[in-house]
Structure formats: structure tokens, C-alpha cells
Amino acid sequence: MSTKPLGFAFLQAAAAKCLIHLSFLPIFAVTAFAGGAPDFSGAAAILRQGIEDRAFPGCTVVVGTADKVLWSAAFGSLDYSRATPVTCATLYDLASVTKVTGTTAVFMQLVQQGKVRVTDPVSKYIPEFIDLAPTSEDKVWRKQITIEHLLTHTAGLAAWKAYYRTQTNYPAMLHAILTTPLESEPGARFRYSDLGMCLAGEIAARAGGKPLAELERELVFVPLGMTNTLRNPPVQMLARIAPTEKLPNSTNMVRGVVHDENARAGEGITGHAGLFSTAEDLAKLAAELLRADDGNSKWLSQAVFREFAREHDLAPNSHRGLGWGPERGDQRAIGHNGFTGTYIRIELSRKMYLVLLTNAVHPTRDNDKLGAVRRAAIAAILGAFDKK
Secondary structure (H helix, E strand, O other), X not given: OOOOOOOHHHHHHHHXXXXXXXXXXXXXXXXXXXXXXXXXXXXXHHHHHHHHOOOOOEEEEEEEOOOOEEEXXXXXXXXXXXXXXXXXXXXXXXXXXXXXXXXXXXXXXHHHOOOOOOOOEHHHOOOHHHHOOOOHHHHHHHOOOEHHHHHOOOOOOOOOOOHHHOOOXXXXXXXXXXXXXXXXXXXXXXOOOHHHHHHHHHHHHHHHXXXXXXXXXXXXXXXXXXXXXXXXXXXXXXXXXXOOOEOOOOOOEXXXXXXXXXXXXXXXXXXXXOEEEOHHHHHHHHHHHHXXXXXXXXXXXXXXXXXXXXXXXXXXXXXXXXXXXXXXXXXXXXXXXXXXXXXXXXXXXXXXXXXXXXXXXXXXXXXXXXXXHHHHHHHHHHHHHHOO
């Protein structure tokens, strides 16, 4: 399986449409507020301080509703040299936000089209899932596993394995996952699993009749106008991409290639990671999902969206939606984060969304400062929105 990136000229033209203007503040902040929007200056100050404290070198943020963008901003630089400022056109490695932006969104469309039911067994689409079971007990358990189990991380699959140390392409990666023993009976517990989302991506490809990357473009990105979201970006786009981590035993940074090692070994086309995008593109998806929740989307029905957003509780205390995780708070919300420092949150009760993209793993993943900054920024954003 392979995927062709969107044309560079097409993406370049899309970037040129950005209406945010550069204001040369010490950390290269770029901010645009919609007329009459809430005051997000408190959140902006938190993000600027996060950059000064080296939680991340730069970030982009978008806050909005189903109808309009309330705040779109860029802060800091691509790296700590501060040579190149972040702009609204900066692409970030989404890491696990790929799970909802790509794989889960594709499943929404496949369910809507009647090509898949979430209660279908995995073996309906991947018969070798049964054939390659390493033990008789494993085979019995695998027959019970459904797509719903995969999307709620309750299938009993291992969380993660270092397949990248021995596998070098997507088919080999898939085979390695299929031959890995389950760690528990399906439904026994919640275990966040990259393996499960890799299998989900393969099911989507087989049910949709095309590679996952093609389905993402055709079913999600093109209909929603997400012109800056893609896998395996061409080298011409490197100047727009925030670097992630320094490669081991090298002075080079991972840039324009997926940071997740297993996704990289899987040719950048796995269901659990691999997408690059801008905050403004993710905002388009979030706004459409808010419209779907209200029954106003032409792209997705209210019934399908709410099936994905509701808590499925296939395992004790899991509280997971399909692909989406629940967000802490006093109101109904879903969201997902990514290891590189990315985040999307859709406040269904408040009828608003927020997207915050950073490269917090630059130059190393040994950085625990992002969490506190992000929590404070989210609280400030929600507080400002509630005061409007």
C-alpha cells in the first residue's frame, strides 16, 4: 500500500489564503480575533509564557463554534533557534490525533454509507486475524472482537510493541500485529492500544476498497476543505513543518516524517499516527462535528455522530466514545491528544471547539512541561468563552 501526497502547488495556494497578519512580538506571535469574540488574551499570555519556559518552541491555536472562528493565533517559532516564526500555515505532526482526524472520521463515513457496522467482527474484514492467533484461547477471544472494541480500546490488544526494531514496511507491521498475543479477554478492561487503531485502519481500507490515506482524502479532507492535511508530505513542504525530536546518535531532527517510530516503519500510513495538519484544518473538522451534533451537517448525520460521541462502556470504567475520548469537565465534551504535543477538543454542551498544536517533543521527548501549560490554557479559553 502507498499514498501520494497532495500536490505542493495546491497546498501552497491554500497557505497563501491565510488572513492572519504577522506582528513581530518577542516570540513571533500572530493573532486574529473575530469581531465581538471573547477575550482570549489570558490564554495567549499562558501560551507565550509556556514558550519562554521551553514547554514547546511554538504553537498554533484555533477556537470557534459551528458558525465561525473566534480566535486563530500562532506563537513562537518552529524551533529554539527562533529563526522561523510559526504561522497559521505551519503544519504539525498530529501523532495520535490522527486516530480521530483520519481513521475515526473515515469510519464515520463508512458507517453512514452502510459499508461497515461497528458491531461487525474484526474477522469479517481481516480473516487472518483468526488464522494467525498464536494459541487456541487467543483464537476464541479474537472471534469475539468487534470494530467497536478496537475503537474503544477494549479489545484486549497490547498497548504498544517496538515493532520498528524489526519491521520496515506496512505489510510486515500488520503481520506482526496480527501475530501478537492478546493481553486480556475482549471487554475485560480498557487498554489504550496503538495496535487496535492500526487494525482499525486496515479494516477501513478493506471495507472502503482503497488505502486508508485515499479514503481520508476522499471521504474527509476534500469534502471538508482540509487542504493542508496529509500523510508523507513532500520535501518541498519542509519549510512549513515544525520539527519534532532529534534522531538518536545524530544532530538531525525528525521533520516532515512521522515521529512515531512504528508509524514510520509502517510507511507513514498506519491508522494510529502519520497525519500532518494545521490547526485551522482541524478546526474545519471540529466545526463540522458540532454541526452534526445539532443535526445541521450535510457531511455527517446526527445519528452517526452521536453514536461515535457517546460513551460505549464496553469495559469497566472505560467511558470511551468510538475513537474519541471523554474530556474532563462539567459539560459534555470529547477530544484527543497526540504524543508530539497536539490536541483537539469539542465541547458539545458549550457548542464550541478548541485546537492546540505544538511540537513539545522538540528537541527531546524528555519534557514534562506541556501538560500544565495546556491545562491552564484550556481553562483560560473555556473561562473566556463562558464569560462572553
